[in-house]
Amino acid sequence: MPWLVAGEHVVASLEVADSRRARRRGLLGRDGIEGALMLTPARSVHTLGMRFAIDVAHVDGEMVVLSVVTMKPGRVGRWRLRSRHVIEAEAGSLRRWGIEPGVTIDVKV
Numbered sequence: 112m113p114w115l116v117a118g119e120h121v122v123a124s125l126e127v128a129d130s131r132r133a134r135r136r137g138l139l140g141r142d143g144i145e146g147a148l149m150l151t152p153a154r155s156v157h158t159l160g161m162r163f164a165i166d167v168a169h170v171d172g173e174m175v176v177l178s179v180v181t182m183k184p185g186r187v188g189r190w191r192l193r194s195r196h197v198i199e200a201e202a203g204s205l206r207r208w209g210i211e212p213g214v215t216i217d218v219k220v
Contacts, residue, residue, distance in 0.1 A: 115147050115198070115208075116217040122208035123147045123200065125218060138165065138199060147200040149218065155190040156197050158182045164202035168210055169194040176214045179205050 113125040124146035128134045134150045139160050150156065156167055161184040169177040172195040181202050182188055198205070198216070210216065 153197040166205040168198040
């Protein structure tokens with residue numbers, strides 16, 4: 112199982128959606144998520160049809176966090192030009208894990 116690492120600390124388990132079908136499905140139909148979901152490649156997300164609010168981190172190709180926003184259900188997120196990946200987690204999780212703009216993250220298997 113992959114793990115999301117921020118700095119030197121493992122912060123959460125990580126699901127990776129790297130196919131078109133998996134990215135399209137995302138967190139739809141779920142009541143929550145343990146850990147986080149990484150959509151790759153991705154520049155934006157939406158929460159149409161979602162059941163819970165999520166934190167969204169846009170990450171560039173060097174795994175540096177560009178922005179972090181919280182999105183309520185039924186919203187369409189802004190497109191980020193330099194974004195290569197998007198990390199999604201339950202609202203409040205990214206702040207607890209210390210993930211903010213400028214932080215470099217990593218994925219460990």
